[in-house]
Every structure is written in C-alpha cells, then in structure tokens.
Amino acid sequence: MKTKLQKNSGKILTVVVSVFIIFLAYNLYHAPVEGLEEKFIYLLKTYGYIILFAWSMLEGEMGLIMAGLLSHTGDMNIYIAVFVAGLGGFAGDQVYFYIGRFNKAYVYKNFKGQRRKFALAHLLLQKYGWPIIFVQRYMYGMRTVIPISIGLTRYSGKTFAFINLISAWCWAAITIVPAWYFGEQILDVLHWIKEHWYLALPFAILIGGGILYYFNKVTKKKENIYNETNTF
DSSP states (O other): OOOHHHHTHHHHHHHHHHHHHHHHHHHHHTOSSSSHHHHHHHHHHHSHHHHHHHHHHTTOHHHHHHHHHHHHHTSSOHHHHHHHHHHHHHHHHHHHHHHHHHOHHHHHHHOGGGHHHHHHHHHHHHHHOTHHHHHGGGSTTTTTHHHHHHHHTTOOHHHHHHHHHHHHHHHHHHHHHHHHHTHHHHHHHHHHHHHTHHHHHHHHHHHHHHHHHHHHHHHHHHHHHSOTTOOO
16 A cells, blocks of 8 residues: 555655755855855765765765765764765665656656656666666666666565665765775865866866766667667
C-alpha cells in the first residue's frame, strides 16, 4: 500500500531543496564576518554537516571536495563527513526511486524529453543488473534517470536501497578522502588560482568544455543505439 511519504516523494525533494536554499541564503546574509568568501567559509564551518547532507542529496561532488578540505584543516571529521555525505546521497536516490515507483503519472508527464535515456537505463539494468545501481552516480546525464527508471520497474525496493546505501558511502569516500589527503596541494592551487584567475580561467573553460563535450558525445552515442520505441 502506498504511503503518503512515498506518493509525495517528488514534493518532499522540492521542499528539501527549497528549505536548503533559504537556509543558506539567510545564514549567509547574517554571517558575522565581512566579505562573501569569508561568509561562505564561516557557513561551511558552522553548519558543515547539514550543508553536506543536503548537498549530497543533489549528488554534488563540489560539496564533498569542500568537506574533504575542511577535514584536512580540522574543521570537520573525515569519518563523520563520509558517513553524512553517504547518507545524503542515499536519501537523494531513494527519493528519485520512489518518484518512479509511486508517481508514474508525474514521470510520464514531466520526463517526455528523457524517453531515450529511460529506455537506455532499462536496457542497461536488464543487461548488467545490480552493478548499474552501484555505478550510476558516475554516469553523466543518467544520475537522476536511472533511480527513477528502476522505480518504474518491479525491481525490489529493499535490494535497491541496500545497494544504493553501499554505493553512496563508496562514492562519498572516493571523493572526500583524496581531497582530505591532498588538501595542502589543493589549497595551494586554489590560492594560486585566486591570485592569477585571469590565467587559470581559460584553462578551466577549456577543460570543463572538453569534459562536457566528451560525456555528451558518449551519452548521445549510446542513446542512438536504441530505438526510440523502447520507452518506459
């Protein structure tokens, strides 16, 4: 039987994101320090684990890297950071899963432009099974689609939750631990970029554009393998 929590999973995610943004904006404005950069650092040090959990629900690696750097400087505990980030990533994908499981009409209506990706996600699940759940966090353009598409199937919710939790903690550790270990070098690079941003900006644009181009090309190539009739 559907519970109200499951049926309203999409609304819950929207509320969480909205509250998170309002929380950040309010505390950023009232931070007792001068300068936007100092205010942001103060916010991370004061509400680090709360921000990390919410950020991880959206599966943003930048938040995990910041957690690794704060762990390096002693402002966060690396073990707690990995634990909290993993829980956040787990919670986010569980919400997406239940959107697919109990809000099919919403998915059909609002994800029409993603039909090829849903078809690809279903075929990948049929071909590779549970490992797709484990690696979906590293698949650009498919992070949201795969949990929702699995929810649309009869795949066991308990099995998905178990694999999702292990995957989320691995994802958190793989991202946070290197940032913590190489924290000094990363901070030196960031300091150099801050002082020489005019030199670093072209490289950042070039590298970022190259990464986006590569993943978009790979995703489109995979999608074109399958016929559009293989929809959900």
